Amino acid sequence: MASNFTISEVIDSFGVNKFTWSIFFFLGMSMVFDGYDYMVVSYTMPQISAEWALSKVQTGSLSSWSLFGLIIGGALAGIISDKIGRRKTLIYSIAAYSLLTIPIYFVQSFEWYAFFRVLTGVGLGACIPVVTTMFSETTPTNRRALFITFGMAWMIVGWVLGGIIPTFVVPLYGWRLCYLIGGIPFLYAIFLHFKMRESAHWLANKGRKEDAVKILQDIERIATGKVTDWDTNSLIVPSKSKVVGPKALFSKDYRLATAGIWLTYFCGCFIVYGINAWLPSLMLEKGLKLSSAYGLAIANNAAAVLANASTGIVAEIIGRRKNLICSYFIGGASIFIMAFVPSNFAAILAANIFMGFAINYAITAVQPLMAESYPTEFRNTGVSWCQAFGRLGGALAPIVAGLIMAMNLGPQMSFLFYIIPAVIGGLAAYLFVKKETKGKSLDQLAEENTKVRIKMVCGEAD
Numbered sequence: 001m002a003s004n005f006t007i008s009e010v011i012d013s014f015g016v017n018k019f020t021w022s023i024f025f026f027l028g029m030s031m032v033f034d035g036y037d038y039m040v041v042s043y044t045m046p047q048i049s050a051e052w053a054l055s056k057v058q059t060g061s062l063s064s065w066s067l068f069g070l071i072i073g074g075a076l077a078g079i080i081s082d083k084i085g086r087r088k089t090l091i092y093s094i095a096a097y098s099l100l101t102i103p104i105y106f107v108q109s110f111e112w113y114a115f116f117r118v119l120t121g122v123g124l125g126a127c128i129p130v131v132t133t134m135f136s137e138t139t140p141t142n143r144r145a146l147f148i149t150f151g152m153a154w155m156i157v158g159w160v161l162g163g164i165i166p167t168f169v170v171p172l173y174g175w176r177l178c179y180l181i182g183g184i185p186f187l188y189a190i191f192l193h194f195k196m197r198e199s200a201h202w203l204a205n206k207g208r209k210e211d212a213v214k215i216l217q218d219i220e221r222i223a224t225g226k227v228t229d230w231d232t233n234s235l236i237v238p239s240k241s242k243v244v245g246p247k248a249l250f251s252k253d254y255r256l257a258t259a260g261i262w263l264t265y266f267c268g269c270f271i272v273y274g275i276n277a278w279l280p281s282l283m284l285e286k287g288l289k290l291s292s293a294y295g296l297a298i299a300n301n302a303a304a305v306l307a308n309a310s311t312g313i314v315a316e317i318i319g320r321r322k323n324l325i326c327s328y329f330i331g332g333a334s335i336f337i338m339a340f341v342p343s344n345f346a347a348i349l350a351a352n353i354f355m356g357f358a359i360n361y362a363i364t365a366v367q368p369l370m371a372e373s374y375p376t377e378f379r380n381t382g383v384s385w386c387q388a389f390g391r392l393g394g395a396l397a398p399i400v401a402g403l404i405m406a407m408n409l410g411p412q413m414s415f416l417f418y419i420i421p422a423v424i425g426g427l428a429a430y431l432f433v434k435k436e437t438k439g440k441s442l443d444q445l446a447e448e449n450t451k452v453r454i455k456m457v458c459g460e461a462d
Helices: 007-014 018-052 056-061 065-084 086-105 110-138 141-173 176-181 185-195 200-205 209-224 246-250 255-285 290-318 320-340 345-365 367-372 376-406 411-416 419-432 442-458
Strands: none
Touching: 007 141, 007 200, 007 209, 007 442, 018 056, 018 065, 018 086, 018 110, 018 141, 018 176, 018 185, 018 209, 018 255, 018 290, 056 376, 065 086, 065 110, 065 246, 065 376, 086 110, 086 176, 086 185, 110 141, 110 200, 110 367, 110 376, 141 176, 141 290, 141 345, 141 367, 200 209, 200 376, 246 255, 246 376, 255 290, 255 320, 255 345, 255 367, 255 376, 255 419, 290 320, 290 345, 320 345, 320 367, 320 411, 320 419, 345 367, 345 419, 367 376, 376 411
């Protein structure tokens, strides 16, 4: 190719192809294991609480310890990934959380359980943002939001497995075996070591143009069966930001976007993780059998798979901003319906499925903006720090919910207080998410930010 070209132009020229679907599978399975490791806590919570005679607050914190680790892991992994690469960070994080889940099989106290869940969370927190970043950097522009959000559906599959497996394992073998099963992903980390390719965007940004072109040739070979001899000197790489790392997220060019995605994701995590942690217990309080309570939680998560698949499609049609704003207010409405649904299993099931769809639709609608709001040199830092801040909401939610439940206000109030973060999330999206990224390549978005900086230097910007 004689003319100049960008990474995005080449990837877009192939469209959705075999390579795209292979990445979808590789990253997706990473999220399945990640989702199982987190959600298994909710389904073993009643048994752990009974065995160790835990209080309501301690029981709620069982789901929070890994989230505290997620915050630490996310904050560190973003910086690490932008330095050593997406591939290595993903492999190391999967190996870490899987190996650190196995010792939980042997723990005999609440304190040791909490200790290992925090360590496990560090690995989990490193995995999730790098998956979002990899999806954004390896998929065609006009399908980017779809693959990012649909990719998150894999995590919900893991959540569903995190419910199904304990449903059968716990009655027969107890809760501990569920955590031993959580060590299986270590084998997958070994598989990825041999099969996973690095991001061409990251390689080019690091000045490794030859390696980036080789990745593009590999993609072309898989997609078309042909190989083009691209001239590495013709590869255009967007200008780098002068400020990188965490402090760049709060610079003048990015602080508004950071405020918008951080607040919306915090509220989304607070809702989803709080409800998921306590849903089986709330249903037991309403008088349902253990199998029915677990069944409702599984149905809630199954609806989330559909939500994750559909939110990306809608975002590609109406845009990221409109999709995000509407999603939070619809999510709030679904919680209101669940709070006042009659005590009839069919009605509860229907309201529960709608709520599972709506609240997960909202939290997933934020995902494309995380990756699209920042340039390659600190993209994963942006994604991971946003997710780390969101996980803080997810970590606090089960504990706050435990306090609400300890007041004995009833299941209705235990649901209604989640409407508050839903409204805050919708308002944050309206007030702070101003830039529409639909239809723009990562290179275009980077160049737009560069032009803004040039104008500011020249005194032409407002």
